[in-house]
Amino acid sequence: MPTKPSPPAFAAAAGRTTIADVAEKAGVSKATVSRFLNRRDELLTPEIATRVESAIAALGYTPSPMAQALKRGRSRLVGLVVADVTNPFSVAVLRGAEKACQEAGYLLMLFNLGDDSQREREAIQALASYHVEGLILNTLGRDAGAAAAVARQGRPVVLVDRRHGNMQADFVSLDNAGAIRTAGAHLLECGWDELLFVTEPSEGVSSREERVAAFRAFLASHPQARGAVFESVAGDSQALERELQQLRARGRRPAVLASNAVITLRVAAAVARLGWNFGEDLGFVGIDETEWAPLVGPGLTTIAQPTDALGRLATACLLERLAGLNVPPRQILLQGELVVRRSSRQA
Amino acid sequence: MPTKPSPPAFAAAAGRTTIADVAEKAGVSKATVSRFLNRRDELLTPEIATRVESAIAALGYTPSPMAQALKRGRSRLVGLVVADVTNPFSVAVLRGAEKACQEAGYLLMLFNLGDDSQREREAIQALASYHVEGLILNTLGRDAGAAAAVARQGRPVVLVDRRHGNMQADFVSLDNAGAIRTAGAHLLECGWDELLFVTEPSEGVSSREERVAAFRAFLASHPQARGAVFESVAGDSQALERELQQLRARGRRPAVLASNAVITLRVAAAVARLGWNFGEDLGFVGIDETEWAPLVGPGLTTIAQPTDALGRLATACLLERLAGLNVPPRQILLQGELVVRRSSRQA
DNA sequence: TTGTAGGCGTTATCAA
DNA sequence: TTGATAACGCCTACAA
Numbered sequence: 124m125p126t127k128p129s130p131p132a133f134a135a136a137a138g139r140t141t142i143a144d145v146a147e148k149a150g151v152s153k154a155t156v157s158r159f160l161n162r163r164d165e166l167l168t169p170e171i172a173t174r175v176e177s178a179i180a181a182l183g184y185t186p187s188p189m190a191q192a193l194k195r196g197r198s199r200l201v202g203l204v205v206a207d208v209t210n211p212f213s214v215a216v217l218r219g220a221e222k223a224c225q226e227a228g229y230l231l232m233l234f235n236l237g238d239d240s241q242r243e244r245e246a247i248q249a250l251a252s253y254h255v256e257g258l259i260l261n262t263l264g265r266d267a268g269a270a271a272a273v274a275r276q277g278r279p280v281v282l283v284d285r286r287h288g289n290m291q292a293d294f295v296s297l298d299n300a301g302a303i304r305t306a307g308a309h310l311l312e313c314g315w316d317e318l319l320f321v322t323e324p325s326e327g328v329s330s331r332e333e334r335v336a337a338f339r340a341f342l343a344s345h346p347q348a349r350g351a352v353f354e355s356v357a358g359d360s361q362a363l364e365r366e367l368q369q370l371r372a373r374g375r376r377p378a379v380l381a382s383n384a385v386i387t388l389r390v391a392a393a394v395a396r397l398g399w400n401f402g403e404d405l406g407f408v409g410i411d412e413t414e415w416a417p418l419v420g421p422g423l424t425t426i427a428q429p430t431d432a433l434g435r436l437a438t439a440c441l442l443e444r445l446a447g448l449n450v451p452p453r454q455i456l457l458q459g460e461l462v463v464r465r466s467s468r469q470a
Numbered sequence: 471m472p473t474k475p476s477p478p479a480f481a482a483a484a485g486r487t488t489i490a491d492v493a494e495k496a497g498v499s500k501a502t503v504s505r506f507l508n509r510r511d512e513l514l515t516p517e518i519a520t521r522v523e524s525a526i527a528a529l530g531y532t533p534s535p536m537a538q539a540l541k542r543g544r545s546r547l548v549g550l551v552v553a554d555v556t557n558p559f560s561v562a563v564l565r566g567a568e569k570a571c572q573e574a575g576y577l578l579m580l581f582n583l584g585d586d587s588q589r590e591r592e593a594i595q596a597l598a599s600y601h602v603e604g605l606i607l608n609t610l611g612r613d614a615g616a617a618a619a620v621a622r623q624g625r626p627v628v629l630v631d632r633r634h635g636n637m638q639a640d641f642v643s644l645d646n647a648g649a650i651r652t653a654g655a656h657l658l659e660c661g662w663d664e665l666l667f668v669t670e671p672s673e674g675v676s677s678r679e680e681r682v683a684a685f686r687a688f689l690a691s692h693p694q695a696r697g698a699v700f701e702s703v704a705g706d707s708q709a710l711e712r713e714l715q716q717l718r719a720r721g722r723r724p725a726v727l728a729s730n731a732v733i734t735l736r737v738a739a740a741v742a743r744l745g746w747n748f749g750e751d752l753g754f755v756g757i758d759e760t761e762w763a764p765l766v767g768p769g770l771t772t773i774a775q776p777t778d779a780l781g782r783l784a785t786a787c788l789l790e791r792l793a794g795l796n797v798p799p800r801q802i803l804l805q806g807e808l809v810v811r812r813s814s815r816q817a
Numbered sequence: 818t819t820g821t822a823g824g825c826g827t828t829a830t831c832a833a
Numbered sequence: 834t835t836g837a838t839a840a841c842g843c844c845t846a847c848a849a
Contacts, residue, residue, distance in 0.1 A: 139623070141842055152820050157844055168818065188599050189536045189545070190842035193825050198536075208561055218555060221582055230596055233580040235568055249577055252535050276486075391765045415762035418738045488826055499836045504828055515834065537826035540841050 140182045149178035160186060192254045201229045201441060202250030203259045204243065206285075208235040211384060212411055212430060213261055216283055219434020220259055227442055229256075236262060244269040251278070257441040259283060263327060264290060279444030281437045286329040291452045293440040295433055297410075298456040299330055302426045303337035303380070305461050306408040309424070310378045311348055314470040315406035317374025318342070318350035319366065321390055322382035325354075334382045334410070349374065355389055364393045371404065376470060378406030384413050391419050401466035408467050410459070422464030429457045487529045496525035507533060539601050548576045548788060549597035549605045551590065553632075555582040558731060559758055559777060560608055563630055566781020567606055574789055576603075583609060591616040598625070604788040606630060610674060611637060626791030628784045633676040640787040642780055642802045644757075646677055649773045649806040650684035650727070653755040656771070656808055657725045658695055661817040662753035664721025665689070665697035666713065668737055669729035672701075681729045681757070696721065702736055711740045718751065723817060725753030731760050738766050754813035757806070769811030776804045 146153045151171060158165055159175045167175075178184075192198035201224050205213045217233070224231045232255060234246040240263045247269035250258065257279040260270060264287025271290060274280045280292045310318060320338040325331040335352055342350045353366045367390075370377045381387040387409035394405060401407050401420035409416070412427030436455055493500045498518060505512055506522045514522075525531075539545035548571050552560045564580065571578045579602060581593040587610045594616035597605065604626040607617060611634025618637060621627045627639045657665060667685040672678040682699055689697045700713045714737075717724045728734040734756035741752060748754050748767035756763070759774035783802055 139842095142844095143842080153843080154820060154822095154845080155818090158819085161844080166818070171819085185595065185599055187540075187601075187842055189539050189601055190825090191844080193534075193536050193540055193827095193841090194843050194845090196825080208555075208564060214555055214561065218582065218584065222584070230600075231580070233578070235565065237565065237569070248532065252532060253577075254534075254536055388761055388765070395765060395769075413762075414735055415760075415766065418735070418742060418766045419762065422742075486826095489828095490826080500827080501829085501836060501838090502834090505835085508828080513834070518835085534826055537841090538828080540825090540843090541827045541829085543841080 139187070140184050142184070142186065144182055145175065145178045145184050148182060149174045151175060196254065197256055198254040199229050200232050200253060200255045201257055201259065201438070202232050202234065202247075202253075202255035204234045204236065204246045204250070204262050206236050206240070206262045207238045208233075209238075211413060212284070212428060215428075215430030216261060216434040216437070219431035220438045221434070222431075223435040223438035223442075227438070229438075229442075240265045247273060251276075256445055257281070259437050259441060260287070261285060262287075264288060265327065279441050281440045283433060283437045284330050293437075293444070293453045293455070295437045295440065295455045296330065296457070297428045297433070297459050299333040300337040300340070301456075302410060302428075302459040303334055304341055305459065306380050306410070306426055307338070307341040307345065307348070309461055309463070310380065310406055310408055310467060311345060313406065313467050315376045315378035315467070316348050317370065317377040318348055318380060319370045319377065320350065320352045320380045320382065321355055321363070321366075321386050322352065323354070323386060324356060331382060338380065355386060360389065360393060360396075363389055364397060367393055367397065367399075367405070371399075376406065378408070378467070381407070381409035384409065384411035387411065387413075387416075387423065387425075391423070394420070402468045406467050408461075412462055416462070417464060421466060421468075424464045424467035425462045426459040427462050428459055432457055486534065487531050489531070489533065491529055492522065492525045492531050495529060496521045498522060543601070545601040545603060546576050547579055547600060547602045548785070549579050549581065549594075549600075549602035551581045551583065551593045551597070551605065551607050551609050553583050553587070553609045554585045555580075556585075558760060559631070559775060562775075562777030563608060563781040563784070566778035567785045568781070569778075570782040570785035570789075574785070576785075576789075587612050594620060598623075603792055604628070606784050606788060607634070608632060609634075611635060612674065626788050628787045628791075630780060630784050631677050638799045640784075640791070640800045640802070642784045642787065643677065643804070644775045644780070644806050645803040646680040647684040647687070648803075649757060649775075650681055651688055652806065652808050653727050653757070653773055654685070654688040654692065654695070656810070657727065657753055657755055657814060658692060660753065660814050662723045662725035662814070663695050664717065664724040665695055665727060666717045666724065667697065667699045667727045667729065668702055668710070668713075668733050669699065670701070670733060671703060678729060685727065702733060707736065707740060707743075710736055711744060714740055714744065714746075714752070718746075723753065724751075725755070725814070728754070728756035731756065731758035734758065734760075734763075734770065734772075738770070741767070748813035749815045753815075755808075759809055763809070764811060768813060768815075771811045771814040772809045773806040774809050775806050779804055 142153050142156050146156045156175055221231050236242045243262050244266045251273055258273055259281050261283045267288055270280055282292050282294045284296050322331055355363045379390050381390050399405055408424045410426045412425045416423040416425050489500050489503050493503045503522055568578050583589045590609050591613045598620050605620055606628050608630040614635055617627055629639050629641045631643050669678055669682055702710045726737050728737050746752055755771045757773045759772045763770040763772050
């Protein structure tokens with residue numbers, strides 16, 4: 124009994140077309156096809172080159188990135204780990220990073236932690252196992268081990284918005300101190316002088332800590348302003364309302380500086396429940412520009428983060444490292460932009 | 471001069487530890503390790519099993535998914551293509567899908583089109599080249615070819631929210647007609663009887679078309695209501711304002727039904743510019759629940775889509791197909807939930 | 818300039 | 834029950 128004579132043909136039909144198929148069709152060796160693909164410069168006979176070229180076209184051949192990765196150790200994959208995709212800031216950064224990756228011929232593999240910082244190690248390992256060439260991290264970095272291990276393997280890591288304890292890596296972020304100063308100065312200029320900085324509990328998130336510290340520093344250097352810090356926890360809206368009432372009892376020109384969009388949402392909800400009006404009963408500036416900021420109350424003044432640039436720069440840093448750049452960890456801080464609306468209007 | 475005697479040691483240090491390292495350490499063959507990993511049932515000598523086990527633990531070995539994918543043709547990767555990550559609906563679906571994937575031991579590879587439908591083919595090919603086992607598509611499907619090719623290769627495709635012309639595939643979506651009926655009936659009950667359905671130009675997006683058609687059907691079956699459809703294009707806010715003014719001129723109880731969150735944003739902006747109040751000058755219901763809906767004006771009534779369930783079900787469909795389920799394309803329609811706020815309040 | 822052969826890390830087939 | 838060995842699709846010395 125003759126065994127089936129056509130296992131290769133069958134395989135080709137079922138699977139995708141491989142370099143061997145191209146080689147056969149062109150009547151050359153696999154090596155020649157590979158060379159044609161990678162280093163066209165290495166003078167191939169024009170005739171052979173065209174033969175290979177048309178075979179590739181005819182078969183619609185594309186190299187398998189997985190096989191390439193396996194062989195060369197490079198995958199043209201960049202891993203992006205986000206603490207929470209639900210966060211518009213992260214999504215905006217993601218888009219910037221994605222564009223930059225695309226332009227450089229890289230593919231972005233996204234891993235979302237869903238705000239479960241336990242999963243960070245798992246995420247990094249998963250990504251590493253797919254041989255991502257580098258990592259962009261917008262995470263807590265509670266578990267320094269995983270990222271450090273990747274870095275030690277010589278794969279560059281870039282941190283966005285959140286530093287990781289002692290990790291040595293490029294870092295790209297909003298200039299938090301500058302943003303706070305801008306916001307605070309704006310509020311003061313508009314006559315709001317009893318300030319409350321509302322933030323999520325810092326829980327080790329560096330950007331939150333930096334913003335609080337910057338706010339305190341701002342107060343110290345502006346004696347004409349009075350201010351306090353309030354940590355708003357997720358479930359407890361009553362505490363926030365009480366705090367706002369006390370704030371208003373303290374001064375005639377009270378204002379809130381919200382440390383991010385999540386807090387802005389909470390403050391806006393509380394203000395609605397209290398029946399107050401932004402820009403009259405309470406001044407307001409929030410970090411993070413959102414599509415809905417113009418629509419809440421009379422419009423909310425915000426500090427817009429350069430999210431697209433953050434994503435692009437993070438990617439750029441990564442690609443430079445990939446290209447061999449070997450300098451100490453860099454820190455890139457970008458300015459926020461004040462978007463004035465009526466929540467901070469002059470008295 | 472002796473050449474370096476330890477290329478393997480070096481390679482192991484620089485790269486990751488491989489199955490060969492484990493085999494060596496345990497004093498067995500690679501095949502045995504592989505068997506231990508995959509089919510523990512195939513009775514291994516307990517002693518060998520433990521030896522392998524501890525070698526794996528000692529080395530911290532994890533199999534390389536890429537090598538596995540290369541060998542078995544399966545990658546434990548699911549591809550998700552989104553027309554626009556900026557869309558909160560897509561992100562919410564993404565989260566649901568991601569959870570389901572994680573639970574099943576799959577990794578989600580995200581590709582974002584950035585609303586550039588030209589890139590769909592490119593996205594699908596990129597994903598396919600990484601041997602994703604299946605595809606979840608939340609896209610226009612203008613270019614039927616790419617997805618169809620994947621499907622033809624026996625890789626399941628699931629469509630979310632948007633159908634693709636003639637493509638035969640599982641489809642998971644909001645029950646658009648039901649949602650429109652619910653919203654319309656609610657407005658009528660509350661006394662709003664001069665309706666305007668505002669939508670983005672349909673541009674071949676099936677969900678948009680279905681919603682418009684459902685609205686027309688609703689009008690036809692409710693003679694007491696009067697209504698019209700308005701297509702709002704991205705840049706032209708003036709046209710929308712004019713339309714709203716005409717609407718209000720037509721009837722004493724005018725209301726808008728917004729076909730999604732993008733439109734809700736535009737309508738809210740127009741209403742703010744006109745100085746109107748939702749729930750007084752204009753009734754309102756919008757499809758898509760958002761975090762900011764409670765904060766705009768007196769609170770916006772919405773139809774919340776079961777985004778998490780959509781994502782999970784899409785994944786479930788995919789996994790069933792992967793497991794060999796072979797039935798004709800299914801269509802899974804989920805109900806939306808009416809979230810009543812004051813924008814639709816009774817006269 | 819082109820082809821042969823070996824190996825990347827796995828799994829699967831076949832002997833032993 | 835275990836171990837060689839040959840692929841998977843690709844790249845790259847090295848040889849021709």
